[in-house]
Amino acid sequence: MYATVNGSGGTAAAKPAARTATVAKGTVLATVxxxxxxxSPTDAAxxxxxxxxxxxxxxxxxxxxxxxxxxATVDTTAAQQQVDAAQAALTTANANLTKAQAGVTTTTTEPLPGATTAPQGGSGGGRGAGGSSTPAPQTTTVTTTKVDDAAVAQAQQQVATAQTALSNAQAALAGTTLTASVDGTVASISAKVGDTVGATSSGTSTSAKSTGTSAASSSPGGFIVLTNPTGMQVTANFSELDSLKLKKGEAATVTLNxxxxxxxxATVLSVSSLPSSSGSGAAGSSAVQYAATLQLTGDTSTLRTGLSATVQVVTGEADNALSLPTSALSGTGSSRTATVVHEGGATERVDVGVGVEGDTTVQVVSGLKEGDKVELPTTSGNNGFPNGSFPGFGGGSGGRGGNGGAVGIPGGAGGGGGGRGGKG
Structure with a gap:
């Protein structure tokens, strides 16, 4: 397109033809x-x-x-000594319990019930013979066993304590051998033979689920880390506006960077209700973001924990719907306006109801029909001026440009365009 500059400073520019878009049926996708x-939720330290x-x-x-x-294994010397000592203590405690349960036995001599003193022989006036006889037993030996209930209870407690100590010592001995808690692949080993390694109460830990404190769940740290790509997931941060559009079960596409x-x-599993680390907003301000966890589908056996990715979630979809470019509509919300271009060039402003709004297209639910042509906004040309034309400027009779010859864009035809001595 050309702008013509005449001698009097006027400009004549061709009016650009209106750009239009045709209402047609298609699929409109709204994504974030x-x-x-x-x-990997099954990664384990x-x-x-x-x-x-x-x-x-x-x-x-x-x-x-x-x-x-x-x-792996660690030295068992100290742990074995603890087991031996605990076993000896338990043996002693059991012996003490047996003794306490046996009680204390005492032997006493007691008179027989109803026993009387036997008659004694001697002189007297009796008629019969005065001979003596062997006296009948007057006492008996009684054996008594007494069990001290308090001593038995104390001995039983000592046995229980010793048994617990032995169980703990045996567990500690077993803990000197490290076995895999899950199937997996060895991802890292943080020590070598001869090094001293610490212990944990459980021996294992897994990848933390997303809690909203970061976009990615932290990988577990341990002496050995096992990873398993089966059931791989993605944790991603979304802007606060986009996070409100996310719902469990929505489909997504994950692209590895x-x-x-x-x-x-992938599909959305969950969206955190707590903000994650703020991202960088305009002019250095903080932009609140929320983390979402998505489950990958299909084979993930070749993937690795920690790979960075871009996630696109479909938050709305309209199939076989009337649609047109978003730029063809004016206004905001569910009710917009558009300029319909009729045959012959006549235009008409109409109200348009919209549904799903995609990245570049929007679903039309009322106001337009299939085949309608809608005017698109005029865009600036590459030269930066409206409609691609240049503003007019005065010509002159000076120089080799003669009497204000035409200046063409591009090419500059017309003799150099007003020399130095030109007269405005």
Missing amino acids: SGTGTLV QDFTTGGRLTAVKVAVGDAVRKGQVL AQSDTKLN
Whole structure:
């Protein structure tokens, strides 16, 4: 397109033809995007429950292991000594209990019931013979056993305490051998034979679920970390506005940043109710974001924890719907206006009801019909002036440009355009 500059400073520009879009049927998708990383909810840190000096590491990074497989061992000397001492203490406690339950036995001599003193022989006036006889027994021996209930209870408590101590010592001895808590692949080993390793109360920990404190669940840290790409998930941050559009079960597409041609399907599992770390907003201000967790579908066996990804979630969809470019409508909300271009060039302003709003197109629910042509807004040309034309400026008779010859864009035909000595 050209702007013609005449001698009197006027400009004549061709009026651009109206740009239009045709209302047609199609699919309108409303999406929101976020960024995050891949996580495996079954990643697990493997730690000893009894610390000590490493005596053996039986796996290497990259090895596939099965649940229950021995991974490493630490020195058992101290733990075995504790078991031996606890066993001896239990033996003593059982002996004391047996003794307490047996009680104390005493022997006493007691008179027989109804016993009387036997008659004594001697002189007298009796008629019969005065001979003596052997006296009948007058006493008996009584054996009594007394059990001290308090002593028995105390002995029973000592046995229970000793049994608990033995169980704890045996568990500590078992804790010197580290076994895999889950199937997986060895992702990392943080110590070597001869190093001293610590212990944890449980021996294992797994990847934390997204709690809204960060976009990505932190990977577990431990002496050995096992990873399992089965059931891989994505945690991603979304702007506060976009997060309000997310719902459980919505479909999503995940694109790996390292492999832009790799597209993975996913569904929204949950959206945190707490804000995650704020992102960077305009002019250095903070932008509130919320984390969402998505479940990847399909084969994830070749994926790795920590891969960064871009997530696009479909928050609305209208199939076989009337649609047109969003730019063809004016206004906001569910009611908009558009300029319909009729045959012959006549235009008409109409109200338009809209449904699903996509990134570049919008669903039309009322006001327009299929095949209607709607005027699009005029855009500026590459030269930066409206309609691609240049403002007019005065010509002159000076220089080699003669009498204000035409200036063409591009090309500059017309003899150099007003030389130095030109007269305004």
